[in-house]
Amino acid sequence: xxxxxxxxxxQIFGESHGESVGVVVDGCPAGLxxxxxxxxxxxxxxxxxxxxxxxxRQEADYPHFKSGIxxxxxxxxxxxxxxxxxxxxxxxxxxxxxxxxPGHADWVAHQKFGGFEDYRGGGHFxxxxxxxxxxxxxxxxxxxxxxxxxxxxxxxxxxSDPEAGLxxxxxxxxxxxxLVECRVTGVPVGLxxxxxxxxxxxxxxxxxxxxxxxxxxxxxxxxxxxxxGSDHNDAIENTEGQxxxxxxxxIVGGISNGNELVFRLAIKPTSSTPKEQTSLNWETxxxxxxxxxGRHDLxxxxxxxxxxxxxxxxxxxxxxxxxxxxxxxxx
Numbered sequence: 001x002x003x004x005x006x007x008x009x010x011q012i013f014g015e016s017h018g019e020s021v022g023v024v025v026d027g028c029p030a031g032l033x034x035x036x037x038x039x040x041x042x043x044x045x046x047x048x049x050x051x052x053x054x055x056x057r058q059e060a061d062y063p064h065f066k067s068g069i070x071x072x073x074x075x076x077x078x079x080x081x082x083x084x085x086x087x088x089x090x091x092x093x094x095x096x097x098x099x100x101x102p103g104h105a106d107w108v109a110h111q112k113f114g115g116f117e118d119y120r121g122g123g124h125f126x127x128x129x130x131x132x133x134x135x136x137x138x139x140x141x142x143x144x145x146x147x148x149x150x151x152x153x154x155x156x157x158x159x160s161d162p163e164a165g166l167x168x169x170x171x172x173x174x175x176x177x178x179l180v181e182c183r184v185t186g187v188p189v190g191l192x193x194x195x196x197x198x199x200x201x202x203x204x205x206x207x208x209x210x211x212x213x214x215x216x217x218x219x220x221x222x223x224x225x226x227x228x229g230s231d232h233n234d235a236i237e238n239t240e241g242q243x244x245x246x247x248x249x250x251i252v253g254g255i256s257n258g259n260e261l262v263f264r265l266a267i268k269p270t271s272s273t274p275k276e277q278t279s280l281n282w283e284t285x286x287x288x289x290x291x292x293x294g295r296h297d298l299x300x301x302x303x304x305x306x307x308x309x310x311x312x313x314x315x316x317x318x319x320x321x322x323x324x325x326x327x328x329x330x331x
Contacts (some may be wrong), residue, residue: 023132103271137310180299198254219249
Protein backbone atom coordinates (compact mmCIF):
# COMPACT_ATOMS: atom_id res chain seq x y z
CA UNK A 1 0.00 0.00 0.00
CA UNK A 2 2.94 2.33 0.59
CA UNK A 3 5.37 0.76 -1.89
CA UNK A 4 6.15 1.94 -5.42
CA UNK A 5 8.35 0.51 -8.19
CA UNK A 6 9.20 -2.80 -9.83
CA UNK A 7 12.98 -3.20 -9.42
CA UNK A 8 13.92 0.11 -7.80
CA UNK A 9 11.30 0.03 -5.05
CA UNK A 10 10.55 2.59 -2.35
CA GLN A 11 8.43 2.29 0.77
CA ILE A 12 7.64 5.36 2.86
CA PHE A 13 6.75 5.24 6.56
CA GLY A 14 5.98 7.46 9.52
CA GLU A 15 3.53 10.19 10.52
CA SER A 16 3.74 13.97 10.60
CA HIS A 17 3.93 14.17 14.40
CA GLY A 18 5.22 10.67 15.07
CA GLU A 19 8.74 9.89 16.19
CA SER A 20 10.10 9.94 12.64
CA VAL A 21 9.42 9.64 8.93
CA GLY A 22 11.55 7.74 6.47
CA VAL A 23 11.96 5.47 3.50
CA VAL A 24 13.22 2.03 2.54
CA VAL A 25 14.87 1.82 -0.89
CA ASP A 26 15.15 -1.70 -2.29
CA GLY A 27 16.82 -2.64 -5.56
CA CYS A 28 19.54 0.00 -5.55
CA PRO A 29 22.63 -1.49 -7.25
CA ALA A 30 25.70 -2.24 -5.15
CA GLY A 31 28.81 -0.13 -5.40
CA LEU A 32 27.17 3.32 -5.53
CA UNK A 33 29.06 5.87 -3.44
CA UNK A 34 26.46 7.32 -1.07
CA UNK A 35 26.70 9.52 2.04
CA UNK A 36 24.36 11.81 3.94
CA UNK A 37 25.91 14.77 2.13
CA UNK A 38 24.59 13.44 -1.19
CA UNK A 39 21.02 13.87 0.04
CA UNK A 40 21.31 17.22 1.82
CA UNK A 41 20.97 19.63 -1.17
CA UNK A 42 17.56 18.26 -2.19
CA UNK A 43 16.42 17.89 1.42
CA UNK A 44 17.23 21.57 2.01
CA UNK A 45 15.14 22.53 -1.02
CA UNK A 46 12.15 20.63 0.39
CA UNK A 47 12.26 22.30 3.81
CA UNK A 48 9.70 24.79 5.01
CA UNK A 49 10.62 28.18 6.42
CA UNK A 50 13.40 28.74 3.88
CA UNK A 51 11.29 30.82 1.49
CA UNK A 52 8.36 33.20 1.66
CA UNK A 53 4.97 31.50 1.66
CA UNK A 54 6.10 28.20 3.21
CA UNK A 55 5.34 26.74 6.64
CA UNK A 56 7.40 28.08 9.57
CA ARG A 57 7.81 24.51 10.85
CA GLN A 58 11.46 23.60 10.46
CA GLU A 59 13.05 20.22 11.01
CA ALA A 60 16.75 19.38 10.72
CA ASP A 61 15.93 16.60 8.24
CA TYR A 62 19.28 14.92 8.76
CA PRO A 63 19.18 11.47 7.16
CA HIS A 64 20.05 8.57 9.46
CA PHE A 65 21.14 5.51 7.45
CA LYS A 66 20.30 2.25 9.20
CA SER A 67 21.08 -0.35 6.53
CA GLY A 68 22.27 -0.89 2.98
CA ILE A 69 25.41 1.26 3.28
CA UNK A 70 28.89 -0.01 4.21
CA UNK A 71 32.01 2.15 4.12
CA UNK A 72 30.08 4.86 2.27
CA UNK A 73 29.00 2.51 -0.54
CA UNK A 74 25.69 0.76 -1.24
CA UNK A 75 25.71 -2.98 -0.58
CA UNK A 76 22.89 -3.95 -2.94
CA UNK A 77 20.54 -4.69 -0.05
CA UNK A 78 17.65 -2.48 1.18
CA UNK A 79 18.65 1.03 2.24
CA UNK A 80 16.67 2.17 5.25
CA UNK A 81 16.89 5.76 6.46
CA UNK A 82 14.80 7.96 8.70
CA UNK A 83 14.39 11.58 9.78
CA UNK A 84 13.55 12.70 13.32
CA UNK A 85 10.42 14.74 14.00
CA UNK A 86 11.36 17.25 16.70
CA UNK A 87 9.44 20.45 15.92
CA UNK A 88 5.83 19.38 16.44
CA UNK A 89 2.80 21.09 18.03
CA UNK A 90 0.23 18.33 18.30
CA UNK A 91 -2.08 20.33 20.59
CA UNK A 92 -3.15 22.39 17.56
CA UNK A 93 -4.88 19.27 16.20
CA UNK A 94 -6.26 17.77 19.42
CA UNK A 95 -8.47 20.83 19.95
CA UNK A 96 -10.44 20.28 16.75
CA UNK A 97 -10.38 16.50 16.55
CA UNK A 98 -14.16 16.23 16.09
CA UNK A 99 -14.26 18.74 13.22
CA UNK A 100 -12.77 17.28 10.01
CA UNK A 101 -10.95 19.96 8.04
CA PRO A 102 -12.37 20.56 4.54
CA GLY A 103 -9.92 19.51 1.81
CA HIS A 104 -8.01 17.22 4.17
CA ALA A 105 -8.21 13.46 4.66
CA ASP A 106 -9.56 13.78 8.23
CA TRP A 107 -13.07 12.51 7.38
CA VAL A 108 -12.14 9.67 5.04
CA ALA A 109 -9.30 8.51 7.31
CA HIS A 110 -11.69 8.41 10.27
CA GLN A 111 -14.16 6.35 8.28
CA LYS A 112 -11.61 3.97 6.73
CA PHE A 113 -9.52 3.33 9.86
CA GLY A 114 -12.27 3.48 12.47
CA GLY A 115 -10.79 6.37 14.43
CA PHE A 116 -7.46 4.64 15.07
CA GLU A 117 -5.57 6.85 12.60
CA ASP A 118 -2.91 9.28 13.85
CA TYR A 119 -4.67 12.59 13.21
CA ARG A 120 -1.86 14.88 14.39
CA GLY A 121 -0.71 17.05 11.51
CA GLY A 122 -2.52 14.77 9.08
CA GLY A 123 -0.61 11.69 10.25
CA HIS A 124 0.46 9.45 7.38
CA PHE A 125 -1.41 11.68 4.90
CA UNK A 126 0.92 14.59 5.59
CA UNK A 127 3.33 16.05 3.04
CA UNK A 128 5.93 15.54 5.77
CA UNK A 129 6.33 12.04 4.34
CA UNK A 130 7.70 13.49 1.12
CA UNK A 131 10.97 13.88 3.03
CA UNK A 132 11.65 10.19 2.45
CA UNK A 133 10.50 10.49 -1.14
CA UNK A 134 13.00 13.29 -1.78
CA UNK A 135 15.80 11.28 -0.14
CA UNK A 136 15.04 8.25 -2.31
CA UNK A 137 14.90 10.51 -5.36
CA UNK A 138 18.35 11.89 -4.55
CA UNK A 139 19.68 8.30 -4.57
CA UNK A 140 17.96 7.64 -7.89
CA UNK A 141 19.45 10.80 -9.38
CA UNK A 142 22.95 9.49 -8.62
CA UNK A 143 22.18 6.44 -10.75
CA UNK A 144 20.89 8.45 -13.71
CA UNK A 145 24.15 9.41 -15.37
CA UNK A 146 23.64 11.91 -18.17
CA UNK A 147 19.98 12.54 -17.32
CA UNK A 148 19.11 16.01 -16.03
CA UNK A 149 15.81 16.59 -14.19
CA UNK A 150 14.69 20.13 -13.45
CA UNK A 151 11.31 21.28 -12.12
CA UNK A 152 10.22 24.84 -11.39
CA UNK A 153 7.17 26.81 -10.34
CA UNK A 154 5.71 28.62 -13.35
CA UNK A 155 2.61 30.12 -11.78
CA UNK A 156 1.28 30.99 -8.32
CA UNK A 157 -2.36 31.90 -7.77
CA UNK A 158 -2.85 32.46 -11.50
CA UNK A 159 0.12 34.84 -11.68
CA SER A 160 3.38 34.17 -13.55
CA ASP A 161 5.08 36.38 -10.96
CA PRO A 162 5.17 34.29 -7.74
CA GLU A 163 5.39 37.42 -5.58
CA ALA A 164 2.18 38.76 -7.10
CA GLY A 165 0.45 35.42 -6.52
CA LEU A 166 1.50 35.32 -2.89
CA UNK A 167 0.43 38.94 -2.39
CA UNK A 168 -3.01 38.00 -3.67
CA UNK A 169 -3.28 35.23 -1.07
CA UNK A 170 -2.03 37.45 1.76
CA UNK A 171 -4.56 40.13 0.85
CA UNK A 172 -7.36 37.55 0.85
CA UNK A 173 -6.06 35.93 4.07
CA UNK A 174 -6.25 32.64 2.22
CA UNK A 175 -4.05 30.07 0.46
CA UNK A 176 -3.28 29.66 -3.24
CA UNK A 177 -2.27 26.93 -5.67
CA UNK A 178 0.19 26.90 -8.52
CA LEU A 179 1.64 25.22 -11.58
CA VAL A 180 4.92 23.28 -11.71
CA GLU A 181 6.73 22.33 -14.91
CA CYS A 182 9.31 19.55 -15.16
CA ARG A 183 11.78 19.09 -18.02
CA VAL A 184 14.09 16.10 -18.36
CA THR A 185 16.94 15.85 -20.86
CA GLY A 186 19.13 12.86 -21.67
CA VAL A 187 16.34 10.27 -21.47
CA PRO A 188 17.27 7.38 -23.78
CA VAL A 189 14.90 5.99 -26.40
CA GLY A 190 12.87 2.94 -25.38
CA LEU A 191 11.83 3.45 -21.75
CA UNK A 192 8.27 2.33 -21.09
CA UNK A 193 5.75 -0.22 -22.34
CA UNK A 194 2.44 0.10 -24.19
CA UNK A 195 -0.67 0.54 -22.06
CA UNK A 196 -0.41 -0.23 -18.34
CA UNK A 197 3.31 0.32 -17.87
CA UNK A 198 3.64 3.23 -20.26
CA UNK A 199 6.18 5.81 -19.15
CA UNK A 200 3.56 8.50 -18.65
CA UNK A 201 1.25 6.07 -16.80
CA UNK A 202 3.92 5.28 -14.22
CA UNK A 203 4.97 8.92 -13.94
CA UNK A 204 1.35 10.00 -13.47
CA UNK A 205 0.89 7.28 -10.83
CA UNK A 206 3.63 8.60 -8.57
CA UNK A 207 3.03 12.28 -9.38
CA UNK A 208 -0.59 11.99 -8.27
CA UNK A 209 0.67 10.44 -5.03
CA UNK A 210 2.30 13.79 -4.17
CA UNK A 211 -0.10 15.57 -1.80
CA UNK A 212 -2.09 18.44 -3.39
CA UNK A 213 -1.53 17.40 -7.04
CA UNK A 214 -4.78 17.80 -8.97
CA UNK A 215 -3.70 17.47 -12.57
CA UNK A 216 -0.84 16.21 -14.75
CA UNK A 217 -0.34 16.86 -18.46
CA UNK A 218 2.41 15.77 -20.85
CA UNK A 219 3.64 17.87 -23.76
CA UNK A 220 0.85 20.13 -24.97
CA UNK A 221 -1.52 18.29 -22.63
CA UNK A 222 -5.12 19.49 -22.69
CA UNK A 223 -4.29 22.06 -25.37
CA UNK A 224 -3.94 19.11 -27.79
CA UNK A 225 -7.73 18.71 -27.73
CA UNK A 226 -8.01 22.03 -29.57
CA UNK A 227 -5.36 21.27 -32.22
CA UNK A 228 -5.51 19.64 -35.64
CA GLY A 229 -3.75 16.30 -35.99
CA SER A 230 -1.34 17.62 -38.60
CA ASP A 231 -0.35 20.42 -36.23
CA HIS A 232 0.01 18.20 -33.19
CA ASN A 233 2.10 15.47 -34.84
CA ASP A 234 5.84 15.82 -34.24
CA ALA A 235 7.80 15.41 -37.48
CA ILE A 236 10.90 13.21 -37.10
CA GLU A 237 13.99 14.96 -38.44
CA ASN A 238 16.87 12.48 -38.12
CA THR A 239 17.87 8.92 -37.26
CA GLU A 240 18.32 9.91 -33.61
CA GLY A 241 14.57 10.47 -33.42
CA GLN A 242 14.80 14.21 -32.89
CA UNK A 243 11.50 15.90 -33.72
CA UNK A 244 10.80 19.37 -35.11
CA UNK A 245 8.23 20.03 -32.37
CA UNK A 246 7.62 18.25 -29.07
CA UNK A 247 3.86 18.25 -28.57
CA UNK A 248 4.11 14.66 -27.29
CA UNK A 249 6.42 15.74 -24.49
CA UNK A 250 9.02 13.08 -25.25
CA ILE A 251 6.73 10.04 -25.03
CA VAL A 252 4.96 8.27 -27.92
CA GLY A 253 3.02 5.03 -27.54
CA GLY A 254 4.00 4.97 -23.87
CA ILE A 255 7.71 4.84 -24.79
CA SER A 256 10.36 7.57 -24.55
CA ASN A 257 11.42 8.84 -27.98
CA GLY A 258 14.71 10.49 -27.02
CA ASN A 259 13.37 14.04 -27.02
CA GLU A 260 13.03 16.23 -23.95
CA LEU A 261 10.51 14.85 -21.46
CA VAL A 262 8.10 17.67 -20.58
CA PHE A 263 5.14 17.64 -18.21
CA ARG A 264 3.25 19.99 -15.91
CA LEU A 265 1.35 19.61 -12.65
CA ALA A 266 -1.53 21.58 -11.17
CA ILE A 267 -1.17 22.00 -7.40
CA LYS A 268 -4.30 22.88 -5.42
CA PRO A 269 -4.37 25.66 -2.80
CA THR A 270 -3.18 24.51 0.61
CA SER A 271 -6.22 23.03 2.36
CA SER A 272 -5.21 24.51 5.72
CA THR A 273 -6.16 28.15 5.37
CA PRO A 274 -6.53 30.86 8.05
CA LYS A 275 -9.87 31.88 6.52
CA GLU A 276 -12.96 30.87 8.51
CA GLN A 277 -14.73 27.78 7.18
CA THR A 278 -17.61 25.55 8.18
CA SER A 279 -17.58 21.79 8.69
CA LEU A 280 -19.48 19.05 10.47
CA ASN A 281 -18.77 18.36 14.12
CA TRP A 282 -19.17 14.58 14.13
CA GLU A 283 -19.80 14.55 17.90
CA THR A 284 -22.71 16.98 17.87
CA UNK A 285 -23.89 16.37 14.30
CA UNK A 286 -24.02 20.13 13.77
CA UNK A 287 -22.20 22.45 11.36
CA UNK A 288 -19.60 24.67 13.04
CA UNK A 289 -17.56 27.66 11.99
CA UNK A 290 -13.84 27.36 12.68
CA UNK A 291 -10.40 28.33 11.41
CA UNK A 292 -7.50 25.92 11.00
CA UNK A 293 -4.75 26.33 13.57
CA GLY A 294 -1.14 25.22 13.22
CA ARG A 295 1.72 26.05 10.85
CA HIS A 296 1.06 25.62 7.16
CA ASP A 297 2.25 26.60 3.70
CA LEU A 298 0.57 29.61 2.16
CA UNK A 299 1.29 27.93 -1.17
CA UNK A 300 2.38 24.28 -1.11
CA UNK A 301 3.44 24.50 -4.78
CA UNK A 302 6.52 26.45 -3.71
CA UNK A 303 8.07 23.32 -2.20
CA UNK A 304 6.84 20.94 -4.89
CA UNK A 305 9.62 21.16 -7.55
CA UNK A 306 12.19 19.05 -5.68
CA UNK A 307 9.49 16.49 -4.82
CA UNK A 308 8.48 16.30 -8.49
CA UNK A 309 12.12 15.81 -9.47
CA UNK A 310 12.46 13.01 -6.92
CA UNK A 311 9.32 11.22 -8.13
CA UNK A 312 10.52 11.50 -11.73
CA UNK A 313 13.96 10.13 -10.84
CA UNK A 314 12.39 7.12 -9.10
CA UNK A 315 10.41 6.16 -12.19
CA UNK A 316 13.33 6.68 -14.57
CA UNK A 317 15.73 4.69 -12.37
CA UNK A 318 13.22 1.84 -12.19
CA UNK A 319 12.73 1.80 -15.98
CA UNK A 320 16.48 2.06 -16.62
CA UNK A 321 17.05 -0.97 -14.39
CA UNK A 322 14.25 -2.84 -16.17
CA UNK A 323 15.96 -2.17 -19.52
CA UNK A 324 19.35 -3.08 -18.00
CA UNK A 325 20.68 0.38 -18.83
CA UNK A 326 21.99 0.59 -15.25
CA UNK A 327 24.23 -2.30 -14.12
CA UNK A 328 23.29 -4.13 -10.92
CA UNK A 329 26.80 -3.41 -9.64
CA UNK A 330 28.03 0.17 -10.12
CA UNK A 331 31.79 0.43 -10.69
